[in-house]
Amino acid sequence: MSSGKRFPGKVVIVTASTDGIGLAIAKRLAEDGAHVMISSRTQKNVDAAVDQLRSEGLSVSGIVCHVAKEEHRRKLIEETSESVWDKIFEVNVKATFLLVKEIAPYIEKRGGGSIVLVSSIGGFVFGGLLGAYGTSKTAMFGLTKALVPQCAGMNIRINCIAPGLIRTRFSEALWKDPDVLADTLKSVPMNRIGEPSECAGVVSFLCSEDASYVTGETIVIAGGQSSRL
Ligand SMILES: NC(=O)c1ccc[n+]([C@@H]2O[C@H](COP(=O)([O-])OP(=O)(O)OC[C@H]3O[C@@H](n4cnc5c(N)ncnc54)[C@H](OP(=O)(O)O)[C@@H]3O)[C@@H](O)[C@H]2O)c1
Incomplete structure (x- = not known):
């Protein structure tokens, strides 16, 4: 029987999703039934976003992910x-x-x-x-x-x-x-x-x-x- 949700059983990855537009997208897709992987550059922000969405009963996990793989990027000195x-x-x-x-x-x-x-x-x-x-x-x-x-x-x-x-x-x-x-x-x-x-x-x-x-x-x-x- 359909759950009436858009994404039952689906996994969604939302990058840059601990604040702003990304967080709103993560929340919406989790409300639509997906399991959502939250990520951003900062563990503290990932933990806070995961805690917030879990407290709303949503199915989410979190991981730190800098989308540009900072370790491969030239450090900006000036x-x-x-x-x-x-x-x-x-x-x-x-x-x-x-x-x-x-x-x-x-x-x-x-x-x-x-x-x-x-x-x-x-x-x-x-x-x-x-x-x-x-x-x-x-x-x-x-x-x-x-x-x-x-x-x-x-x-x-x-x-x-x-x-x-x-x-x-x-x-x-x-x-x-x-x-x-x-x-x-x-x-x-x-x-x-x-x-x-x-x-x-x-x-x-x-x-x-x-x-x-x-x-x-x-x-x-x-x-x-x-x-x-
Ligand atoms: N707000 C607007 O008016 C607007 C308009 C047009 C387009 N956009 C676009 O929407 C996107 C999101 O903007 P927003 O307004 O939602 O910004 P925001 O509220 O500042 O949120 C940015 C999010 O991205 C994460 N982040 C930043 N750099 C990252 C990186 N290199 N790798 C992974 N995560 C990163 C931040 O967490 P951490 O700091 O923990 O990494 C945070 O979760 C951007 O691409 C922006 O260009 C925004």
Whole structure:
């Protein structure tokens, strides 16, 4: 008999999931019946997230995972612009590709599945200081498309989300001060900030059978903000 949940018996890995959008995605997919593996760079944060979700009766485990394998990464001694560029691309683009490469054979062995990359509206809309970040997020749209054929051959769908301004620690500088928030919202037709749970619902949909013929797509979650390159 069906449990009425989207992901009974499924295992989900959510990277960068001890706070913000990742934590909301982990919580939502666990509520939808999956066993969720939580991870981030810090044991303390992993423990806190696992405790929080377990206290809500959800099935989760946790492990420390720096997505860019810090031990292989050149240590940044000086924050030169080139080193910042390299770091952003290493985490957002290269590590994303390597994670897909590493995990895809395991998903294939289980009969197939779904991968969702977290990009950003910043990949469509370029602000002055966010050139490297925005360009790396644009690259993630291309990466999503580029991985479709190989993933399809492994019965894996791969899609992407592009959140706009979402209320998390990462984006605090854009919403904590009411004047800055009012200025930011000038480009958001819905005239409000988004919540992490509003990203999690879209990820749940993309991972589910309701999206069984959807691959290579980017869904923008940005309150109507312009999203054309
Ligand atoms: N918030 C927004 O408005 C917004 C908009 C568009 C796109 N995004 C994208 O959404 C993603 C998540 O952002 P967020 O707003 O949810 O940030 P957040 O609230 O600051 O959470 C970031 C999470 O990622 C973990 N983390 C950071 N670097 C990591 C690494 N190298 N390896 C593994 N885990 C790492 C952090 O835990 P530890 O510190 O313990 O590692 C934390 O759990 C980012 O890719 C961001 O570009 C956010």
